Amino acid sequence: MQKLLILSLLLIPFTACSPQKAPVSSINTPGPETSAGGFTLTSERFNQGQPIPEKYTCKGQNVSPALAWSKPPKGVKTFALVLDDPDAPGGTWTHWVLYNIPAGTGSLPDALPGQGGIAYIGNHGMNSSGNTYYAGPCPPSGMHRYFFKLYALDASLDFSASPDAAELTAAMQGHILGQAELMGTYSK
DSSP states (O other): OOHHHHHHHHHHHHOOOOOHOOOOOOOOOOOOOOOOTBBEESSSSSOOSSSGGGGGGTTTTTTOOOEEOOOOOOOEEEEEEEEEEETTTSOOEEEEEEEETTTTEEOOOOOOOOOSSETTEEEEEEOSSSSSSSOOOOOOSSOOEEEEEEEEEOOOOSSOOOOOHHHHHHHHHHTEEEEEEEEEEEOO
């Protein structure tokens, strides 16, 4: 018994110094994802990992939030944006697809108009509802994460019809110079 007590006392300093694992959260809230050079995506409407204001959801005005980006990679010809919800019950749900955003653009305003092409800002693709406009967060239950993913591309993309997220992703292959990401949450 005395040997066990001595062994226990000897191990205390080692266990006290061992790293502790952080608790696992059901909602992962990493910092903004950046590519080389510090390419970042932000919004003045909500911070990384924070709730998206109701105005930008199906319970509010259902309009797109203002977004801004900085330090895009050199050689950018266009940007593409995809907003999706990986926590949707049937798998990832795409809320917004926007592509051919001109290289000189560094932000999008609140309530960006939808329906087809917007020559000075880009072209809308199809969301998971089959519509060509922003569809705000609208989870059936629980807290969901919404990822705004901005891609810096070395080309303009040409489609015969409005692409969905999968078609856009396939067309971007080999043209992505960098990616920035902003994640917000929402629960009804």
